[in-house]
Amino acid sequence: MDAGCSPHDLAGFVPSAVECHGQVVENRCVAKDTWIMRLFCPELAREITPGQFFMVRDPRVTDPMLGRPFALLDVWKDANGNVAGVDFGYVVVGKMTSLMATWPVGDDCVLWGPLGNGFPVSDVDRLCLVAGGIGVTPFLAVTNEVLGAQKYGNSNRIGSSRAKSVSLCYGARSEDYLMCVDRFRAIGVKIHISTDDGSCGQKGFVTDTLRELISSDDCPQSIYCCGPEPMMQAVSELAAESHIPCWLSLETPMACGFGICFSCVTRVRMDDGSTDYRRTCVEGPVFRAEKLCFS
Amino acid sequence: MADLTVELNRLKLRNPILVASGTFGYAKEATAFVDFSQLGGIIPKTVTLLPREGNPPPRTVETSCGLLNSIGLDNDGIDTFIEKHVDYLTSLDCPIIANVAGHNAEEFVVLAEKLNAFPQLAGVELNMSCPNVSGGVDFATNPDMTHAVISAVRKKCKLPIIAKLTPNVTNIVEIAAAAAEGGADAVTLINTLMGVAIDWRRRKPILGNVFGGLSGPAIKPVALRIVCQVAKAVDVPIIGVGGIQNLNDVMEFLVAGASAVQIGTASFYSPGLASRLPAELSDLLDSEGAASVSDIVCTLQYPEATPVACAAE
Ligand SMILES: Cc1cc2nc3c(=O)[nH]c(=O)nc-3n(C[C@H](O)[C@H](O)[C@H](O)COP(=O)(O)OP(=O)(O)OC[C@H]3O[C@@H](n4cnc5c(N)ncnc54)[C@H](O)[C@@H]3O)c2cc1C
Ligand SMILES: Cc1cc2nc3c(=O)[nH]c(=O)nc-3n(C[C@H](O)[C@H](O)[C@H](O)COP(=O)(O)O)c2cc1C
Ligand code: FES
Numbered sequence: 001m002d003a004g005c006s007p008h009d010l011a012g013f014v015p016s017a018v019e020c021h022g023q024v025v026e027n028r029c030v031a032k033d034t035w036i037m038r039l040f041c042p043e044l045a046r047e048i049t050p051g052q053f054f055m056v057r058d059p060r061v062t063d064p065m066l067g068r069p070f071a072l073l074d075v076w077k078d079a080n081g082n083v084a085g086v087d088f089g090y091v092v093v094g095k096m097t098s099l100m101a102t103w104p105v106g107d108d109c110v111l112w113g114p115l116g117n118g119f120p121v122s123d124v125d126r127l128c129l130v131a132g133g134i135g136v137t138p139f140l141a142v143t144n145e146v147l148g149a150q151k152y153g154n155s156n157r158i159g160s161s162r163a164k165s166v167s168l169c170y171g172a173r174s175e176d177y178l179m180c181v182d183r184f185r186a187i188g189v190k191i192h193i194s195t196d197d198g199s200c201g202q203k204g205f206v207t208d209t210l211r212e213l214i215s216s217d218d219c220p221q222s223i224y225c226c227g228p229e230p231m232m233q234a235v236s237e238l239a240a241e242s243h244i245p246c247w248l249s250l251e252t253p254m255a256c257g258f259g260i261c262f263s264c265v266t267r268v269r270m271d272d273g274s275t276d277y278r279r280t281c282v283e284g285p286v287f288r289a290e291k292l293c294f295s
Numbered sequence: 296m297a298d299l300t301v302e303l304n305r306l307k308l309r310n311p312i313l314v315a316s317g318t319f320g321y322a323k324e325a326t327a328f329v330d331f332s333q334l335g336g337i338i339p340k341t342v343t344l345l346p347r348e349g350n351p352p353p354r355t356v357e358t359s360c361g362l363l364n365s366i367g368l369d370n371d372g373i374d375t376f377i378e379k380h381v382d383y384l385t386s387l388d389c390p391i392i393a394n395v396a397g398h399n400a401e402e403f404v405v406l407a408e409k410l411n412a413f414p415q416l417a418g419v420e421l422n423m424s425c426p427n428v429s430g431g432v433d434f435a436t437n438p439d440m441t442h443a444v445i446s447a448v449r450k451k452c453k454l455p456i457i458a459k460l461t462p463n464v465t466n467i468v469e470i471a472a473a474a475a476e477g478g479a480d481a482v483t484l485i486n487t488l489m490g491v492a493i494d495w496r497r498r499k500p501i502l503g504n505v506f507g508g509l510s511g512p513a514i515k516p517v518a519l520r521i522v523c524q525v526a527k528a529v530d531v532p533i534i535g536v537g538g539i540q541n542l543n544d545v546m547e548f549l550v551a552g553a554s555a556v557q558i559g560t561a562s563f564y565s566p567g568l569a570s571r572l573p574a575e576l577s578d579l580l581d582s583e584g585a586a587s588v589s590d591i592v593c594t595l596q597y598p599e600a601t602p603v604a605c606a607a608e
Contacts, residue, residue: 063360112566255362256564258325261366263352263364263366
């Protein structure tokens with residue numbers, strides 16, 4: 001970022017973001033209420049990195065009116081091996097996601113991104129990803145990068161593929177909601193599943209499987225976490241107790257996604273000990289856990 | 296090519312498409328999407344004398360064809376604004392109109408005096424109407440206070456002055472008249488309409504601050520009505536704002552009586568819209584055979600015998 005004209009240090013400000021059309025190439029239900037959409041949008045896809053997001057909107061309607069934020073699941077390539085677009089996963093929860101589930105192949109939408117800071121490039125041997133529900137989506141790209149299966153972003157990105165071990169502690173309501181488990185397994189991730197009802201993996205919370213992992217030989221050196229806020233709070237407490245650096249990706253509701261509306265704020269601890277509301281879209285969505293004040 | 300320049304008393308703009316305060320951050324955030332050199336003007340987020348943390352989240356909620364917000368004037372105060380933003384903003388190839396809000400006439404004067412040191416600013420917009428500041432400071436609900444604030448600022452500040460008024464009043468015409476009388480170069484109509492969104496299952500309001508201001512396409516008819524009323528009754532240039540999301544909306548405001556317009560909420564969901572509109576407007580004026588924007592302004596033809604309720608009620 002060009003210093004001097006920087007209002008603050010906006011870690012998630014992306015000067016190379018674009019506003020573009022996305023054409024639906026695929027849109028299919030992969031788990032209960034859970035869909036994966038594939039869009040053709042090469043300019044955006046060439047820039048985006050793991051943990052970043054983009055806004056999606058239907059330009060034909062004003063109800064819903066605003067774009068909605070979605071995290072990158074993965075980029076996809078055309079027959080010539082060129083990056084052609086993005087895949088993202090979504091859960092049908094409200095107005096926009098219900099509409100999205102009806103979009104046929106060939107439909108156009110508008111999107112803008114990439115947005116936000118994304119997860120830091122990991123430089124540790126043992127990385128643990130902790131996901132609650134749809135919070136699992138950003139971790140496929142994170143894993144692909146750290147295990148050297150796929151590169152992301154433009155040529156300026158210095159990725160890292162040095163992880164020797166990636167574990168995923170993945171919690172969901174029940175087996176029906178799990179997504180992408182085979183894809184994680186195929187690239188060599190060690191998966192620890194927990195469900196609220198015990199229909200798959202361990203009955204209980206991700207913090208149970210994470211606690212076991214921490215006390216094993218495979219104890220992670222960094223934790224990346226994304227999911228519902230109470231879960232992220234519990235994970236950040238566990239990480240703090242165990243002195244493991246932990247990053248959280250917030251899912252704060254957003255109106256613009258790029259810093260102009262000030263609606264996506266979260267309370268952040270400042271260096272001088274005070275706290276302030278900060279915009280998650282341009283200062284996050286990924287924060288060091290100890291920076292956040294949970295409500 | 297049609298002439299896009301507009302003159303609102305001392306405020307001269309290269310085209311009538313501005314971006315509205317509070318809906319464009321401090322401009323830098325929009326760098327990726329907006330060609331600033333196309334805009335008629337940028338109005339950054341409202342600045343207050345002292346820093347304000349703003350309201351607790353959730354700060355916005357989408358409603359039918361609209362957005363309800365209670366940001367609460369989250370800003371770092373005028374001194375930080377001057378230190379961190381003014382140089383950057385005025386370095387852009389675009390007129391910058393600072394927007395300020397005070398708790399009383401004295402605060403407005405102090406704010407305006409500080410900005411007076413920056414002649415590179417194109418003007419100052421006085422936000423006399425933000426419904427989100429608890430304590431209910433709403434100068435623009437009272438014509439005498441409106442007059443007092445504007446005339447006090449005019450004495451201490453050489454920059455062109457715009458008064459941004461609230462629609463949450465019984466008689467906007469008398470307030471706009473007071474603003475003009477007090478020395479405003481133009482009035483901006485309108486700020487958001489007070490509203491509330493409710494989650495009935497939880498028996499709770501959705502916004503952290505309970506009430507908020509409604510914006511977006513849902514309010515366009517109200518904004519247009521107010522522009523019509525003021526244009527008919529008061530001799531003051533109008534900047535129209537409220538729900539504009541395409542060129543047709545711009546034209547409706549111009550025809551209704553606005554000399555310029557601001558794009559607000561639409562920038563949230565159509566990031567590059569504002570910088571595309573001036574070229575579109577130019578093309579449309581050409582195809583309409585209009586030599587300049589001013590040929591369009593205030594050309595609404597009212598049916599003869601209809602009382603449009605344009606005068607003070
Ligand atoms: C950075 C970021 C990344 C994200 N990535 C993903 C992702 O990859 N996949 C994904 O599925 N989601 C993701 N999300 C969340 C996603 O953006 C939301 O689920 C989506 O915006 C929902 O849109 P909607 O219109 O369907 O829901 P809305 O209609 O906007 O509703 C959203 C939620 O609010 C509730 N709600 C709506 N209206 C009301 C009301 N009047 N009163 C009370 N409650 C109400 C709904 O029940 C629902 O739970 C992400 C969010 C962020 C910030
Ligand atoms: C999120 C949000 C924040 C706003 N903040 C300000 C502000 O700080 N100062 C101000 O004068 N107006 C503010 N406004 C009002 C807008 O400038 C504009 O008057 C209003 O939204 C109507 O226009 P629109 O429908 O095009 O958005 C805000 C509006 C929104 C939606
Ligand atoms: S969503 Fe608008 S500022 Fe973050």
